[in-house]
Amino acid sequence: MGYALDSIDTKILAMLQNNSNRTTKSIAEALGMTTSPVFERIKKLEKEGYIKKYVAVLDNKKIGLKLTVFIGITLQGHTRSYLEKFVKEINNFPEIIECHRVSGNFDYLLKLVVEDIEAYETFIISKLTLLPYLGNVQSLITLSTGKETNEIDLSRI
Amino acid sequence: MGYALDSIDTKILAMLQNNSNRTTKSIAEALGMTTSPVFERIKKLEKEGYIKKYVAVLDNKKIGLKLTVFIGITLQGHTRSYLEKFVKEINNFPEIIECHRVSGNFDYLLKLVVEDIEAYETFIISKLTLLPYLGNVQSLITLSTGKETNEIDLSRI
DNA sequence: AATGAAAATTTAGAACT
């Protein structure tokens, strides 16, 4: 990998993962360091790809996208070219925010975010079911969400 | 709601969702505005809760967490107090990054991120299966991920 | 609500230990 994380790097990642607008100065103070080395470490973590990007997390419900649905899918064909095509098609649907190839009772697990149950129905009918080789499709409609984060507990690494 | 988004707000959200380190100045230029009103709009979007937080997105694999697993769970009891207790327990497990109550073939869908298949096995045996009233547990192990984002296509709102 | 300018703060980098 060319670069191993030490405990300072890990602490910096933990802080930025929780609040990326925190200033380098504030992070440095929390670590008992000056800003320059902290700044350089952050740049290194970005350059090496430990930090992929910085994003604003929006409140989907406030924006009008009130429904999250997970969809388990099995395909009838499993040729490599078809799987690739399937993933490509799925990527073009703006409703889909995650697409995982999985082992278990499905081939793929999708996560999508839409306005409401009607928009979900429209997606299924006018987009998803038009894909060829589709086998079983099983939807899990989110009723409520107890936890939903991207933040990894770094104390365990 | 007290505050309706106009097209400028939506564009600002779209930009910050993609890169929250983009400067107010750069956003203002893209919109043909000066920094002040853009700055004030961003503060308003934060205050009103449209923007929940700003985070660094890490590369889980590089950090050593190479496995993502989805777990569908049914419970044997469904009293309100038990459901609440279940969610509370689940929230204490650092491996779990998402916990959704769903309708369909499961009661809950969990998403967890762990080091490897061994850590997953350990989680199941020494944490998950110790919870009472657990019914069916079905794991979907991620083989590869075609798409995984938090970014919502705002052109449709 | 937006403009333009000033003040406060942060970033980014050079020189040095």
Place this chain on the structure above:
DNA sequence: AGTTCTAAATTTTCATT
């Protein structure tokens, strides 16, 4: 790797329109 110091850039506030 870290510290200190400094210049440049950005953020933030505010008087004005």
